[in-house]
Amino acid sequence: MSAPFDRAHTDELMSFLGSSPSPYHAVANTAQRLEKAGFRQVEESAPFDEAAGGRYLVRGGALIAWYVPEGAVPATPFRVVGAHTDSPNLRIKPVPDTGALGWKQLAVEIYGGTLLNTWLDRDLGLSGRLALRDGRQPLVRVDRPLLRVPQLAVHLDRQVNEGLKLDRQRHMMPLWGLGQPREGELIEFLAEEAGVAAREVLGFDLMAHSVEPPAYLGRDEELLAAPRLDNLLSVHAGAAALTAVVGRPLGHIPVLAAFDHEETGSQSDTGAESPLLGRVLERSVHARGGTLEDHARALAASFCLSSDTGHAVHPNYPERHDPGHHPVAGGGPILKVNVNQRYATDGAGRAVFAAACERAGVPWQSFVSNNAMPCGTTIGPITAARHGIATVDVGVPILSMHSARELCAANDPFLLANAMTAFFDEGRDGAPTGSSWQA
Secondary structure, eight states, rough: OOOOOHHHHHHHHHHHHTOOSSHHHHHHHHHHHHHHHOOOOTTTTEEEEEESEEEEEETTTEEEEEETTOOOOTTTOEEEEEOOOOOEEEEEEEEEEEEEETTEEEEEEEEOOOOGGGGGGGOOOEEEEEETTTTTOEEEEEEEEEEEEEEOGGGGOOOOGGOOOOOTTTTTOEEEEOOOOOTHHHHHHHHHTTSSSSGGGEEEEEEEEOOOOOEEETTTOOEEEEHHHHHHHHHHHHHHHHHTTTTTBBBSEEEEEEESOOGGGGGGGSTSSSSSHHHHHHHHHHHHTOHHHHHHHHTOOOOOEEEEEEEEEOTTTTGGGGGGGGTTTSSSSEEOTTTTTTTTHHHHHHHHHHHHHHTTTOEEEEOOOOOTTTOOOOSHHHHHHHOOEEEEEEEOEESSSSSSSEEEEHHHHHHHHHHHHHHHHHHTTSSBBBBBOOO
């Protein structure tokens, strides 16, 4: 049977990607979608009310959302979809205003394992958040050509096509104007954009982003070219799946956990290494009258899909892939395996994911790294080890991972969302609760 495709889902994903240039914007946009589905925000410092219904909390660039179905008891297990909101990019340093020789530039720090050359000669905007004297943290988004990292002309580097070497400190500072740099100029500009007084800005978390919008690509528009597919594609799919199961008689509590800082190791108060998810799950059990015993029983029966993008087989570099595992774009989500626990998948987890895909009518593929190539990792092993929850690593195969602009099949995000919906949508007797798997 041919894989289903809902262009409306991909259109919505493109809108989400375009309006979410920073983790903070991604969280705000996801929260807006949850609000429309009837979820309500809770504060971490307030008591949890675990009556039936949907709720979510936000901490910086991270969001945890969960839905408590009617009849949930203290030991009701959780089904978690985990993802991350951050992507490799260029981030603004604390003293940003710099430049030389008649050019105004901004000092940047390289965030994560970005493909540096993909940021050259590209129109860039700025986004993130400001931290004000009164405690507010307004989001800022300058979504027009503002910055550019110019490459050296071939006439001045005749060997460039034999191997481009970029110095991360000297060669990646973007231009943004002419003249002598002036201290405080960037913050004055962004404060005006945000409608606040520059003197009220005491801190910031800012980053560059490509202003080129997501687009369908190819003769038949079978491909999607966009920034931040890694990993806002998974965040969007998880939110679609979570809101799709609202009101159904589930036998577990579906959870979306979207963390920040995965690209730098997850060690932050908003990363997967933090106690954020564990505390939410524990407080959820206790709010329903549960004990330590109930909490342990709930986690023992829980399961997590760690969803991140993976590598589609590259037609120009097939030797970089395992010869028996060639995930193709348009072939459905991938199950990621690494016996050294760079991914958390085992045989039992494979069975859970395969069953969900079967119920959803979604094709799926296996990915394993070439033994001669190092394997990346995800939040999957962290979640499994930190919380003792059985975990499987999945995702969508893409090309140009960690580029300023990545590529996937236009139908694969829809297939992933449907597989997630099937994973969430299981009744108290273990059977699916609905006949439609469209997220």
